[in-house]
Amino acid sequence: MNILLVYPESPDTFWGFKHAVKFISRKSSEIPLGLITVAGLLPEEWNLKLVDMNIRSLKKRDLEWADMVFLSGMNIHLRSFQWVVRQCNEMDVKVVAGGPLATMESGHLLGIDHLILNEAEITLPQFLADLEKGCPKPIYQTDQFPDISLTPIPRWDLLEMGKYVSMNIQYSRGCPFNCEFCNITTLNGRKPRTKSRQQFITELDSIYNAGWRGSVFIVDDNFIGNRKKLKKEILPAMQNWAEEHNYPFTYTTETSLDICDDDELIELMINAGFSHIFIGIETPNTASLAECGKYQNLNRDIVQSVKKLHQKGLRVSGGFIIGFDNDSPDIFDAQINLIQNSGVVTAMVGLLNAPTGTRLYERLKSENRLINFFDGNNVEASLNFIPKMNYKILMNGYISLLRFIYNQSNYYQRVKLFIREYQLPTKGQMRLRLNDIGALFKSIFRLGLFEKGRSYYWRLFFYTLFRYPRKFPIAITMAIYGFHFRKIVRMI
Numbered sequence: 001m002n003i004l005l006v007y008p009e010s011p012d013t014f015w016g017f018k019h020a021v022k023f024i025s026r027k028s029s030e031i032p033l034g035l036i037t038v039a040g041l042l043p044e045e046w047n048l049k050l051v052d053m054n055i056r057s058l059k060k061r062d063l064e065w066a067d068m069v070f071l072s073g074m075n076i077h078l079r080s081f082q083w084v085v086r087q088c089n090e091m092d093v094k095v096v097a098g099g100p101l102a103t104m105e106s107g108h109l110l111g112i113d114h115l116i117l118n119e120a121e122i123t124l125p126q127f128l129a130d131l132e133k134g135c136p137k138p139i140y141q142t143d144q145f146p147d148i149s150l151t152p153i154p155r156w157d158l159l160e161m162g163k164y165v166s167m168n169i170q171y172s173r174g175c176p177f178n179c180e181f182c183n184i185t186t187l188n189g190r191k192p193r194t195k196s197r198q199q200f201i202t203e204l205d206s207i208y209n210a211g212w213r214g215s216v217f218i219v220d221d222n223f224i225g226n227r228k229k230l231k232k233e234i235l236p237a238m239q240n241w242a243e244e245h246n247y248p249f250t251y252t253t254e255t256s257l258d259i260c261d262d263d264e265l266i267e268l269m270i271n272a273g274f275s276h277i278f279i280g281i282e283t284p285n286t287a288s289l290a291e292c293g294k295y296q297n298l299n300r301d302i303v304q305s306v307k308k309l310h311q312k313g314l315r316v317s318g319g320f321i322i323g324f325d326n327d328s329p330d331i332f333d334a335q336i337n338l339i340q341n342s343g344v345v346t347a348m349v350g351l352l353n354a355p356t357g358t359r360l361y362e363r364l365k366s367e368n369r370l371i372n373f374f375d376g377n378n379v380e381a382s383l384n385f386i387p388k389m390n391y392k393i394l395m396n397g398y399i400s401l402l403r404f405i406y407n408q409s410n411y412y413q414r415v416k417l418f419i420r421e422y423q424l425p426t427k428g429q430m431r432l433r434l435n436d437i438g439a440l441f442k443s444i445f446r447l448g449l450f451e452k453g454r455s456y457y458w459r460l461f462f463y464t465l466f467r468y469p470r471k472f473p474i475a476i477t478m479a480i481y482g483f484h485f486r487k488i489v490r491m492i
Helices: 018-024 033-039 060-065 075-090 100-108 120-133 184-188 197-209 227-244 257-261 263-272 286-292 302-312 331-342 359-366 391-405 408-421 434-450 454-467 469-491
Strands: 002-007 047-052 068-072 094-098 114-116 166-169 214-218 249-255 274-282 315-322 347-351
Touching (some): 002 060, 068 075, 094 100, 166 197, 197 249, 227 263, 257 302, 263 274, 263 302, 274 286, 302 315, 315 391, 331 347, 331 391, 331 408, 347 391, 391 408, 408 454, 408 469, 434 454, 434 469
Parallel strands (some): 002 047, 068 094, 214 249
16 A cells, blocks of 8 residues: 555644744754654555655645554644545545544544544554455544554655754653643543553664764753653663763653752753753742642742753753733733743743643533533643733733743843853753754854844854853754744744
């Protein structure tokens, strides 16, 4: 069979870094990891092609070649996902869909021939067996969570690696916490399931042997969910591997804020090559943290926790949320103070929404406060429920907050604070590459010569170059990120 794997196009959002990746001549910040992992589960004799619509457009000839289209995506991809389904329907090409969007919103999706829901290690083999018998069913689903030691090595050969900023791999699924607004526990459970040490190291070998050097994003729901195994087995093995291969990768991952309480864990991550973590900080409002069940963030000084991580060598990107029931109009200034004083440069501030399957969704449904389907796009500044705060105050305050933190003066002030406090890791520092040199000259041209407010760029440029020359590359990276964020804020 000829199987076309299609990943929908992501809209222009904070997370996509679409305006930043152009500076290093790349197309996308993330790979379709789910699809290339599914590809490893398909029969070896099948012919596979991948179209990542963030890299190139889907053509009629692609669909003419295909016997079936395997389609995956998240809520953020809804519009592009639906467009792909329509193209397939018009050309009478069967659509097999799975992934988070299909799993959580299958009742809203039309035109799909076969839905492979939940985790593919269980449901996809069932579909393939029925397909071989000539009797495939419309829906395959399970309430079981698979042992991810069954997960194959992703098919890196299907990717145009040079078009991406980072490679993604996965070590675990599931999160021990149960935040009210998050659907991770519905999708992947509360008990973290991990790959074995050898399995994970084999995946690192596979990326290395495929020729990749650079950033690797470990896309776990919460990388530190099983700390005991991480500290005893995985991180020491990653450090040994990195030393043997002369640190070819720098790692990014997602953790909870309670990582600050474990100095041994932080040190092990630094030694293994980690330099960047994303943390759901959410809010400085303790009543709102309790409301949503974010207990791991309570009873701590968030600003000092972030500063500690920066001083240890882990750059923090933070997620922040506005619109909890316990938020009052003073939340906007409180969030600004938290973001500015902590030095979180990449601060992703979104409005609270209730994804299907979350405890928040069920609560708001019981309170008759749900309005519509959540598409995951924070750039649209939309809500799918009726907030407790006056709607106009909430929306105007949210937009003003974004404009403040990404105003050039305030943004570059935050970058300088970060540069002063950030301690560069002594291990695993990446070498400069041609793309990095190109990004520097593009930043000089675009931000230093032609952008309004370019004096802020030059102040950062010379401030870092003369005072913290080893941190100069990351300062330029942050300047480029700021350009992307300003573009996004203007869209809201």
